[in-house]
Amino acid sequence: MQPTARAHYGRLFSGYFARSASGLAWLMAVFLGLYVIGLLVPDAGFNPFVDGWLASLLKLSLVAVCWAAVVRKRARSRARVGAGGLARFRHPELLLTAAAVSIISFVDSYSLGILIWGGAEKASPVSEVGYLAFFVLMLAVLVIVVRRQMRGMVWSVVLDSSIGALGAAAVLAVLLGPMANARGAAGANAAITAAVAYPLFDLLLVAVVVALTTSQGPVARRRWILLVFGLLVFTSSGLVFTILKTNYVLGTPLDAGWAVGLSLIAVWADASSRPDLEHTNSTNGVAALALPAVSTAAGLGVLLLASQTPVPAVAVGLAAATMALAAVPLVSRQVALRRQSRTDELTGLPNRRALYSEVSGRLAEDRSRNRALLLLDLDRFKEVNDSLGHDAGDRLLMQVGRRLQGGLPSGDLLARLGGDEFAILLEHTDQAQAEAVALALRDALAQPFTLEGISLQTSASIGIALYPDQGDDLTALLRKADMAMYKAKSVRSGHHVYRSADNRHGDARLRTVQxxxxxxxxxxxxxxxxxxxxxxxxxxxxxxxxxxxxxxxxxxxxxxxxxxxxxxxxxxxxxxxxxxxxxxxxxxxxxxxxxxxxxxxxxxxxxxxxxxxxxxxxxxxxxxxxxxxxxxxxxxxxxxxxxxxxxxxxxxxxxxxxxxxxxxxxxxxxxxxxxxxxxxxxxxxxxxxxxxxxxxxxxxxxxxxxxxxxxxxxxxxxxxxxxxxxxxxxxxxxxxxxxxxxxxxxxxxxxxxxxxxxxxxxxxxxxx
Structure with missing residues (x-):
């Protein structure tokens, strides 16, 4: 068979299962509706039709929907390779989900049969093993889904998600502590053991998934929230079952919780096997801000509660971890704000504030060292802004900053003061060395820049002030370097070292401008x-x-x-x-x-x-x-x-x-x-x-x-x-x-x- 023919039959195969699975999903929905209605009808207890036949048919349809999703996804993978070759199955979460639903359906059916025939003690080990296997498999599913969702996620989203998960887990630990103690004292049956031993761990993972969904904002493949709610409903039914303990009666509306939870999981599996239809990237900003805030408040509430009444140690630890993580964004934000306040937004170079701080520190550290302050101003920069636009001017400044930085010796400081002015502090430098650096920088800037497809040449005027001869602090050095720079502009010499006569020239220049x-x-x-x-x-x-x-x-x-x-x-x-x-x-x-x-x-x-x-x-x-x-x-x-x-x-x-x-x-x-x-x-x-x-x-x-x-x-x-x-x-x-x-x-x-x-x-x- 030719490759194109195989691809054609692969697409037909995939379409066939898409149609058949849709029918299975509808059939499952019908069985679920009839089962829930039957449970809501008051009766004397066990009803063979509702609790027996309908429950069994529902479980069979659940298993069929999950396995059909696996087959459909596999068929789509084969269709994509085209030649009928081996296609690696890239969605093991569907396979694990089908196995978990099959196991829990088999265990429930087996336990129901044993209970009907009066052998409850025989059902206990099977139920415990079955529920354990179910939670282990679903744990693996959640890990796969969460890992896939976290790919490419920024650290702040992961942090918010972790805060949300820990806060939710702390509250759950407080709620589940008394239940676990009561279960141990009452010695409930094996099904209760599985329903109580693993909900905390399972709900912790669900909390992580919910946190990721809420914090991240993008809602592409929003369908997997069905999995989250399915697990929530399933495990919540187990918690209610734990509270009722020996008062539980088979055939009551509580049984609908497990059925609805498993049905949502099956619907998620069915939907996940179909092509993605949503690719929106909208962001829920309110939820993204609310989740860490609410979780932090919850962690604080648990710690306050622990100071008044006994609380499980696990809950206290989770609450403390929540508060610790909540403090991380505040600390990092302060660090980031401090860094931003000292960094020029356009070029990424230190700004005027950073220059004052850094130079003051260097001068205080060693006042015997010779230094030079260079003040560089681009010539006719205004014409670039006026002719090519301010965007082009900004790009020119970024290129100038990189070129200047590449032309400076290690240990020297380069900062952008604003506009087209840059300041450079040279360490261990005398006048001759400072002039040599000025010439090298002007030569570097003389090489053409490319802006808007235009090859543009620029030049700079550089004023030089020497430390400590011409100033013992940055303010004095900047003032004299500024006068020297304008002298270089007026005589078009490229660079100029400050002289006492320039002071009079600077005053005259300011007066002339006015x-x-x-x-x-x-x-x-x-x-x-x-x-x-x-x-x-x-x-x-x-x-x-x-x-x-x-x-x-x-x-x-x-x-x-x-x-x-x-x-x-x-x-x-x-x-x-x-x-x-x-x-x-x-x-x-x-x-x-x-x-x-x-x-x-x-x-x-x-x-x-x-x-x-x-x-x-x-x-x-x-x-x-x-x-x-x-x-x-x-x-x-x-x-x-x-x-x-x-x-x-x-x-x-x-x-x-x-x-x-x-x-x-x-x-x-x-x-x-x-x-x-x-x-x-x-x-x-x-x-x-x-x-x-x-x-x-x-x-x-x-x-x-x-x-x-x-x-x-x-x-x-x-x-x-x-x-x-x-x-x-x-x-x-x-x-x-x-x-x-x-x-x-x-x-x-x-x-x-x-x-x-x-x-x-x-x-x-x-x-x-």
Missing amino acids: ELRLALTEDQLVLHYQPKICLRTGFVAGVEALVRWNHPERGLLFPDQFLTLVEETGLMHALTQEVLRKALDQSVLWSDQGRTLTIAVNLSGSSLVDADLPERVGAMLSARGLLPTALMLEITEDFLMADRDRARDILTRLRASGIKISVDDFGTGYSSLAYLRDLPIDELKLDQSFVFPMADDVRAAALVASTIDLAHGLGLKMVAEGVENGVAYDELVRYGCDYAQGYFMSRPLSAAALDEWLTARQSAATLP
Whole structure:
């Protein structure tokens, strides 16, 4: 027979038993219903039909249902292997259950027959052995089920389950103590012996199963709760039987307890042999919290009861174990909270609190040792958050933390202070060694990071403070390392060791930051405009707006004196908005005077990461009634190459609204020219470093000429910056450059001075 045929017949075999077992289960339910009804009908005692025939038929149906479940599960296993080969039976609990139900059914039937014929003394040994075998087999079933349920379970669930089981067992031990003593004194029959000797152990396992079900939450295969309740009903009937002792009468409703318990066990076996239909993972949170709480209260109640009245020693021991386990989560939770309070949630590194604690301890332990505190801050980290999102920024910080940790010698301390700041305490380190570590860390961070599919390079500025020369506690060291770090940022040196002069610089920096914030709100920023001359006609085609700070004490400050600080303090967005507002307001004034000048405004990379920039600029133009051609935005190559997809999106939207795009400082950025083909650009501004040496350097002149040809070949206009003399001007005209800016034509002028310059230039052009 072919393998596929065997698999087909295996499935047919499995389906046949699924149908037949369903019929057996219904037949068992019918017998159970008739038997229970018969027991509820008052009679004079033993009823041959109910206690004899119906009871026997019910037991036979129980055995049939259990063995049919075993056969069905075996058939499904064979069907899964497909080729009819040997399939290991992976559900021994069904086999053990069928054996246990068969044994107890045989023992009950045998004992009933012996009792009817008046041989009770012969039934005692058989009943005791039979009940012992039943409980041993069901114990094995519970162990298998519980073990399977506990696979992959977290320790906290196991702990809650253990608390629940021990609490339940402690209460049961208190309840069963008097019963066991009474049974021993009364010398009840053998059936009572089995029903009382094993319930405590059996109910303890049931308590474990109930605890697992309640605590764990997931209720996939919830059907096995039938097994739990079946055992509970079965053993509870035994306990009631123990209480009644010699007052027990055959044929009363108590007999229904054993029948119902065994029926639930059989139904569980039948259901377990079928395919799983439930795979829900809902969690009963209330029950998960209530179980350990109730069990702990029960254990405490048993201990209080033991202080007032005699209680079995087993119960006291179980209650004490319950209380001990209940204390474990409290202790572990305190430990976890302490650990969490000292750990940075994002990177897993020590946080600021841990840094203070650890450094204070190390300094107190040995104050003679040379140390160094490094304060590291990522450069332009805000742009990563703004362009790629805070999730990407968080992932970058995690990668940075791992890379820093891997680059530090053993015994040194690395902590994240917050944001993109990290602190590093180096042990046994002098200045030269600290600078070497700073260089190594910067080299490690210079290797590209991969975020959102983008290869990203970052850099860091590191401030270094030396112990004990520059501070004898962490507060002083952090303050001086912070000043050194900002010095490294301002001069772009990568790292800087604190010097006394930096203290004055730090104070000046803080004061300047505050003054900058005031400048943005008190209208201290002014714009100067440098004309852009059309080399073909000599006319003024437009102007470039350049920001100046009219400082109330220091006078007019140029951009190189404050723009770096604006970037570092996150004020660039506000500054850009102010420059755009002033430039467009001036464009309105010139338009009213009949002057048509395109104003070029520089945008930094941090301004261009604003996804709403195109809409915001368009709204500013519309509010003033200006055409989009009144504005040109100048951007740098750095932004275009750092995130080309984002650049394409923003530039395309700006161009769609009619705003022109110019690339500033062309030739000084990345070497790739692919963006010239892919991105919507109108104009290139050749950096002045290429224009300055034109008159004396043939190769420089050749570069300028070839760059102009490149721009024209791509359909772009070319603007030359830094034209300082007539020679350069004439050469640019000869090379076919489109526009030029520089001191040879005009310095940047205030709006009023530019009006005078334009008027004078126009007058000179009209002279004969």
